[in-house]
Every structure is written in structure tokens, then in C-alpha cells.
Amino acid sequence: MKAEALKQQAARPENPGRSDGGPGTTGSTALAGVSRRRLLGTAGAAGAAGLALGAAGGAAAHAAAAEAAPTALSTVGSGVVAFHGEHQAGITTAMQSSGHLVAFDLSPGAGRKAAAALMRRWSALAAELMAGRPASREDTGVALDAGPSSLTVTFGFGRTFFGRTGLTARRPAGLDPLPPFSADRLDPRRSDGDLWVQIGADDGLVAFHALRAIQKAAGDTARVRWQMNGFNRAPGATARPMTTRNLMGQIDGTNNPKPSEPDFDRRVFVPAGTEHGWLTGGSYAVVRRIRMLLDDWERLSTAKQEGVIGRRKSDGAPLTGGGESTPLALDELGPDGKPVVAANAHARISAPEQNGGAAMLRRPFSYHDGIGPDGTPDAGLLFICWQADPLRGFVPVQRKLDRGDALSPFLRHEASGLFVVPGGARQGEYVGQRLLES
Numbered sequence: 001m002k003a004e005a006l007k008q009q010a011a012r013p014e015n016p017g018r019s020d021g022g023p024g025t026t027g028s029t030a031l032a033g034v035s036r037r038r039l040l041g042t043a044g045a046a047g048a049a050g051l052a053l054g055a056a057g058g059a060a061a062h063a064a065a066a067e068a069a070p071t072a073l074s075t076v077g078s079g080v081v082a083f084h085g086e087h088q089a090g091i092t093t094a095m096q097s098s099g100h101l102v103a104f105d106l107s108p109g110a111g112r113k114a115a116a117a118l119m120r121r122w123s124a125l126a127a128e129l130m131a132g133r134p135a136s137r138e139d140t141g142v143a144l145d146a147g148p149s150s151l152t153v154t155f156g157f158g159r160t161f162f163g164r165t166g167l168t169a170r171r172p173a174g175l176d177p178l179p180p181f182s183a184d185r186l187d188p189r190r191s192d193g194d195l196w197v198q199i200g201a202d203d204g205l206v207a208f209h210a211l212r213a214i215q216k217a218a219g220d221t222a223r224v225r226w227q228m229n230g231f232n233r234a235p236g237a238t239a240r241p242m243t244t245r246n247l248m249g250q251i252d253g254t255n256n257p258k259p260s261e262p263d264f265d266r267r268v269f270v271p272a273g274t275e276h277g278w279l280t281g282g283s284y285a286v287v288r289r290i291r292m293l294l295d296d297w298e299r300l301s302t303a304k305q306e307g308v309i310g311r312r313k314s315d316g317a318p319l320t321g322g323g324e325s326t327p328l329a330l331d332e333l334g335p336d337g338k339p340v341v342a343a344n345a346h347a348r349i350s351a352p353e354q355n356g357g358a359a360m361l362r363r364p365f366s367y368h369d370g371i372g373p374d375g376t377p378d379a380g381l382l383f384i385c386w387q388a389d390p391l392r393g394f395v396p397v398q399r400k401l402d403r404g405d406a407l408s409p410f411l412r413h414e415a416s417g418l419f420v421v422p423g424g425a426r427q428g429e430y431v432g433q434r435l436l437e438s
């Protein structure tokens with residue numbers, strides 16, 4: 001099993017819908033040749049045994065040997081995602097097992113110049129950390145011994161960022177406020193924000209290390225507005241690559257657009273030649289903290305739970321048959337003459353063909369913040385979806401779900417944010433430079 005798991009991780013392609021990779025996708029995650037100061041090794045072949053250092057020869061010999069002989073990283077630790085590129089990392093990257101979402105507000109008096117300096121600082125830091133190198137100043141040591149572990153740091157701007165930096169004329173229409181939905185129970189203190197940072201990694205310490213470094217590098221320029229912490233299944237936890245499950249136990253992410261599909265880029269990334277040149281290659285992230293009413297959900301029989309979604313719980317296959325990737329037969333009727341996939345089933349209502357083609361890339365983290373004051377689990381989904389235009393992605397689908405989704409009685413939308421995520425930085429550039437300096 002261990003060897004099998006290692007083989008999976010080594011072969012791990014990028015698939016945002018899977019926490020441990022999956023077929024049909026492209027990837028930038030690779031085995032790292034670079035690592036943190038004290039990590040001299042590269043992973044090499046999957047399953048490579050670490051170099052055993054004997055006790056004989058005493059501490060000095062041990063230290064000398066440790067200096068000279070590389071120690072093999074596990075394949076999880078050695079996953080590295082490129083910081084520079086056409087798009088920012090953390091969008092099509094395979095879902096990671098640890099995540100932090102943080103929104104910042106610019107401090108009073110911090111305008112465009114300070115924001116530009118902050119983005120320059122943050123970008124340089126993110127590039128170092130994602131390569132597995134320590135933060136250049138005051139590294140806390142929390143991630144020592146670990147490789148990059150597929151760390152990604154992704155930056156976005158909220159609507160208010162543009163007013164604070166005097167850039168209202170360059171604010172894209174896609175940042176117009178989301179409409180209210182009847183199921184919203186939004187806490188403004190945990191919603192919105194001038195800046196948004198998404199951190200993901202396949203190691204909890206590596207993710208936390210990046211979070212602290214980013215927070216400290218904000219200095220006096222920006223203050224944390226809210227922070228949310230999430231998780232997904234660890235790579236290698238399952239015997240074969242699988243779509244991850246959420247805290248309701250459902251396989252979640254099956255029908256995500258795949259990078260291999262011809263319309264993937266058009267759906268997820270802003271193309272060249274639209275409204276604002278600085279936005280080319282960017283995307284919009286809708287972030288919703290969705291509490292799951294798990295006590296109520298877990299009282300339902302498995303058959304009822306499956307009816308709510310329209311898919312089997314065990315393997316994610318449609319109730320109309322086949323396997324996980326079989327399309328839902330939405331027209332199929334049961335012996336009672338009713339559709340097998342109910343009219344209000346979540347998978348039916350959210351399907352692109354029911355929403356004028358509206359599609360989004362869902363890349364969430366689960367969260368669990370203990371027990372709420374009402375004695376029920378404060379747990380659910382940090383729902384993050386990516387699209388080229390929220391008005392053609394999240395908004396129409398959520399409108400439809402809001403009107404009659406069988407899943408709604410088991411959910412509570414508690415916080416919301418909409419952020420524009422600029423395209424990736426080229427070498428020598430920082431994220432957002434084309435907005436802040438042109």
C-alpha cells in the first residue's frame with residue numbers, strides 16, 4: 001500500500017477537482033530539486049529510501065555526513081508549483097490538503113504606492129516559499145525539514161481595493177457586488193476585503209509557515225480582516241486517485257470543467273482583448289463560507305441523501321446508473337413516472353445545461369471550527385469557485401439553487417467574498433503590476 005501510495009504521488013497530475021490528482025489534466029506540480037536550507041535532497045524515484053546515517057562515529061561525523069549526503073524527500077514534500085506563469089498558481093493546481101484564506105484591508109493612508117510595494121514584497125516572498133526556500137528575512141523555521149509540498153500562494157483584489165488605491169476607473173464590471181440570495185446569513189466582518197490571499201499546501205506546517213510570513217510581510221500596509229482555515233484529503237490517503245469528499249460524505253468535484261476540455265480556459269480565465277488589458281489571464285474567485293447543518297443531514301437515510309444530490313454516495317455515480325464520470329440522464333423516469341434525478345436535486349439544478357451553459361471551477365476546502373454556540377458543528381465548506389465572469393458562472397447557478405435546491409435546507413451561507421485575481425506574474429514582475437503601474 002505504501003509503495004502504491006508513493007507511486008500515485010509521483011505520478012500526480014494536476015486536477016483541481018481531485019485532492020490527489022486524476023486523469024485528463026495538465027500539471028505544473030513536479031518533483032522539486034530545490035528545498036529548504038537544511039534539506040539537501042531531491043526525491044528521485046518514488047519510494048526512495050532515506051539515507052540511513054549510522055550512530056557510529058559520533059555527532060561530528062553524523063553532522064558531516066548529513067551535510068554531504070542528501071536526504072530523500074517524500075514525494076509529497078517535493079511537489080513544487082511554479083510561481084511565475086500565465087495564470088497564478090492555486091487555480092488549476094490539484095487541491096491541497098491544507099488551506100488558509102485571508103482577507104486584508106489596506107491601512108488608513110495606504111494608497112496605490114504602498115499597495116504596489118506590498119504586492120512586490122508578497123510576490124517575491126511567495127516565489128521563494130513556493131520554491132521551498134525560507135523567507136529571506138526572519139524565517140520562523142516552522143517549515144524547516146519540509147520541501148515545498150506543492151505550496152501555492154494566490155493573490156486577489158476586492159472591489160474596495162480600487163477605491164482605496166485611486167483606481168476606480170480600472171475596476172472591472174465583474175467586481176460589481178453579488179446580488180443578495182434568500183439563503184444568505186452573511187457576517188460582514190467575515191466577508192469581502194481589499195485584498196485576498198489563498199494559501200494551499202500538502203503539509204499543514206508549510207501552509208502555516210507561508211501564512212505567518214505573508215501576514216508579517218503586510219507590515220503597516222494592510223491588516224487582517226478575516227481568516228479561514230481549511231483542509232482536504234491528503235495525497236496518497238486513498239488506494240487510487242479519487243475525487244475528494246466533503247464533510248457530508250459526498251464525492252464532490254466530479255463534474256468540474258477539466259483543463260483538457262476545449263472551453264476550459266474560456267470559462268475560467270479572462271481572455272485578452274476584453275475591458276481591461278491588465279486583467280488578461282486573470283480570473284474571479286467567489287468565496288463562500290457555507291456551514292453544513294450536519295446534525296440534520298446525518299439524520300437522513302443514505303437513500304434520501306442520494307436523492308438530494310442525484311448521485312450515489314458510495315462512488316458519486318448518477319442515480320441513473322453508470323460510473324462517476326457517466327453523464328446524468330436527466331430525462332430518465334422511474335417506475336413511478338417521476339424523474340430518477342429529482343427536479344430539485346442539486347446536481348440537476350447546478351448542471352450547466354440547466355443554466356444557459358454557466359460553469360465554474362469549484363476548488364474548495366472543508367473547514368471545522370469546533371462546536372457553535374447552538375451546540376452543532378461549526379463545519380462545512382470554504383466554497384471557492386473560479387470563473388472568467390461571475391455573472392456567467394456563480395451568479396446564475398446560485399440564483400437557481402436559491403430558488404429550489406434540495407440541499408439548501410442543510411446549508412447556511414455565512415460569509416461571502418468576490419475577488420479579481422490578476423494573471424500570473426512573469427519573471428521579474430509582481431502580481432498586479434500591470435494594474436498598479438500602468
Ligand SMILES: C=CC1=C(C)c2cc3[nH]c(cc4nc(cc5[nH]c(cc1n2)c(C)c5CCC(=O)O)C(CCC(=O)O)=C4C)c(C)c3C=C
Pocket residue numbers: 246248250251252253254255256288290292309311316346347350351352359360380381383394397398401411
Ligand atoms: C453556486 C454554485 C454552487 C454552490 C454554492 C454549491 C454548493 C455545494 N455543493 C455541494 C455538493 C455537490 N455539488 C455538486 C455539483 C455541483 N455543484 C455546483 C455548484 C455549486 N455547489 C455545480 C456547478 C456542480 C456541477 C454540476 C454538474 O455539472 O453536473 C455535487 C455532485 C458532484 C460534482 O459534480 O461535483 C456535489 C456532491 C455542497 C456540499 C455544497 C455546499 C456546501
Ligand SMILES: [Fe+2]
Pocket residue numbers: 346350
Ligand atoms: Fe454543488
